[in-house]
Every structure is written in structure tokens, then in C-alpha cells.
Amino acid sequence: MYHSPWLGRKRTGAVVASLVAVVGLTGLAPADAGETPPGGRRGPVVLRVIDGDTIEVRGDGRVIPDGAVARVRLLEIDTPERGDCFSREATARTAELLPVGSRLRTERDVELKDRFDRYLLYxxxxxxxxxxxxxxxSGHATKGLFEPNDKYWPTMTRAEDAARRAGAGLWSACPTP
Structure with missing residues (x-):
């Protein structure tokens, strides 16, 4: 079970950045070798960014059933909840990285879904x-372990250590959890 360091955290001031509305196609994600259908590449399509660590996608039949609309919780990270310090910035950064209409490459770990029926994916x-x-x-999220899903835990630990040392994002904008 995962417990967020952001629960119960107080807002620490005005939020600097506003949520960026990103619309339009920006390209297609690379598909696995030999699996690219004629005329285009495959991968779930981003339908919307819900918050910094949750998105909604349309499945392509690999991990998420073809055509199914599903929520995806990004594994091994945690972003501030709505109303908490740096939540808008985290959501805006996720929207920049995952524009509506773009295709993704996804990878699962041990458990495919959480108790809220969200797909748990990299x-x-x-x-x-x-x-x-x-x-x-970049300091828009902290590492967050969702046992037994821990495939990239050393990667996330190094990334958070670097962000803390640099005072990146929430590490300088918000009090530490």
C-alpha cells in the first residue's frame, strides 16, 4: 500500500504557473520492433491529463484493450494533490510531456491495476x-513505491536525489514532506 507524503499538506502560497491547455497531435510514439501496423505506429493515445501522475488514454490492444478508455497511474511517482503546493505546475508539466492526441509506449510491472481500477504503468x-x-x-514529482511494482526504483531514487540537490521544482517551492 502506498501513502502519499502530500496528504494533509498545506498550500504554501500563490501558484506561479497556470495549467497549460495542450491540444493537437505532436507525433506518434515508437512501437516495438515488428509490431508497427501499415500506415502508422501503435500505442495508447492520450485523451487527457487528469493530474500530475494520472492520465486518461485510449488503449491499443497491447496492455490496455483496443479502443478502451482507461485511466493510467504513472508508477513509482507521486505528484502533489489538487490544491497542494506545486500541483498545478506538476499537472502542467505532465501535459507538456504527454500532449493530448500523442501516442505512448507503456510498460507494466507486477501488478497491472490498483484498487481504483487504474492501470499502473511506466x-x-x-x-x-x-x-x-x-x-x-525535474522536481515535479517525488518517488513513490507501489509494492511490488519496483522495477525502476533505483532510477527514481537517483532522479529524486538529483532534484533535491538541485532544489528543482517542488524541492525549492514547497516545504519538504
Whole structure:
């Protein structure tokens, strides 16, 4: 079970950045070798960014059933909840990394879904950026272990250590959890 360090956290001041509305296609994510259908690449399509660590996608039949609309919780990270310090910035950064209409490459770990029926996934965007790690490294998220899903835990730990040392994002904008 996972417990967020953001629960019960007080807002610490005015939020500097406003949520960026990102609309339009920006390209297609790379597909696994040999699995690219004629005329295009496959991968779930981003329908909307719900918050910094949750998105809604349309499945492509690999991990998420073809055509199914599903919520995806980005594994091994935690972003501030709505109303908490740096939540808008985290959501805006996720929207920049995962624009509406773009295709993703996803990877699962041990458990596929959480108790809220969200898919628990690692996500790479159309530029092959590991979004989960990028959000932690830039200080828009903290690492968050969802046992037994821990495949990239050393990566997330190094990313958070670097963000803390640099005072990136929430590490300088918000009191530490």
C-alpha cells in the first residue's frame, strides 16, 4: 500500500504557473520492433491529463484493450494533490510531456491495476522520454513505491536525489514532506 507524503499538506502560497491547455497531435510514439501496423505506429493515445501522475488514454490492444478508455497511474511517482503546493505546475508539466492526441509506449510491472481500477504503468512519450523519471528529476514529482511494482526504483531514487540537490521544482517551492 502506498501513502502519499502530500496528504494533509498545506498550500504554501500563490501558484506561479497556470495549467497549460495542450491540444493537437505532436507525433506518434515508437512501437516495438515488428509490431508497427501499415500506415502508422501503435500505442495508447492520450485523451487527457487528469493530474500530475494520472492520465486518461485510449488503449491499443497491447496492455490496455483496443479502443478502451482507461485511466493510467504513472508508477513509482507521486505528484502533489489538487490544491497542494506545486500541483498545478506538476499537472502542467505532465501535459507538456504527454500532449493530448500523442501516442505512448507503456510498460507494466507486477501488478497491472490498483484498487481504483487504474492501470499502473511506466510511460514513454513520442520523443522516447521516460515520463515517470523525467517528472521526478525535474522536481515535479517525488518517488513513490507501489509494492511490488519496483522495477525502476533505483532510477527514481537517483532522479529524486538529483532534484533535491538541485532544489528543482517542488524541492525549492514547497516545504519538504
Amino acid at each position: 510511460v514513454w512519450n513520442d520523443k522516447d522520454v521516460f515520463v515517470n523519471e523525467s517528472l521526478v528529476r
